[in-house]
Amino acid sequence: MLIDMKRSSALTNVLAPNVTNLLKTARRELAFLSHHLRAEQAAHILDIFEQELRYLANDIEYPIRLFESIDGALIIEWATPGCRAVVNLEEDNEESGWHIVTRSNDSGCQTIGALADLDIKRIINCIATNLDKQ
């Protein structure tokens, strides 16, 4: 998987301000973690978020974050008062995956999956419909 990180940053600059803000923190952290085993995968996933977030109708103030886990995994996490969505890129890629949990009983947004089944549209939809505590 080859990702042109400079081109990705340039694209971010012409996006709507809200999309840029949602991804700004994660992009900055990824620049610091560019040496990480899973950095390219993470950049690719952020690019997909960027593409899909263009279709988001409402503003979301809660940013997508990225950091290195204490166990070495690279984590993309999106937290709101009503929902958590996480993509975990583990050192052993077989263990990489994603999940969504919500405070509500929204069964369509209670998901755990392998990385191959990552559904970013679903994450965005679940975050957008579970912003607040319910």
Next chain:
Amino acid sequence: MADFPKRFFRGVGREKYVDEFNLISHEVFVPNKKTAEYREDSGYETSINWEDNEEVLEFTFKDRQISPHGVVGANTEEIQNANSKPNLKTLIENLGRLVFHERAALDTNPFHGNIVFSCDLPKAAQRAICSHLALHSTYYPRPQPDR
């Protein structure tokens, strides 16, 4: 079965585990794999302090090594609720209990306990349980003059 209080606390070890909205990362609850080496059940432990009295929150703050960036508190029932999440149904059928809690008092900490994760849990499921706990937690920042 031991009696457990309604709530427990856990120290926040890294600044990046709390965002500008005081929302807590699931990372706060990610367990320590090394505990599998000495546990008979090979479980992974996340240390907590049981709220046995009104002083436990302050007690947790006082140990700066475990709470340099504040403390989170959650209801004990959420540990069991994590075992009944619909997205974990297949795992529960295959593995039985995914996560449980226990007392594990120390000489220096009578309130100490653990959330214990099954060592057979896939990482994404383990992290989903951590997210469930984070989503149902309250963050207590360190008092400002103390920061």
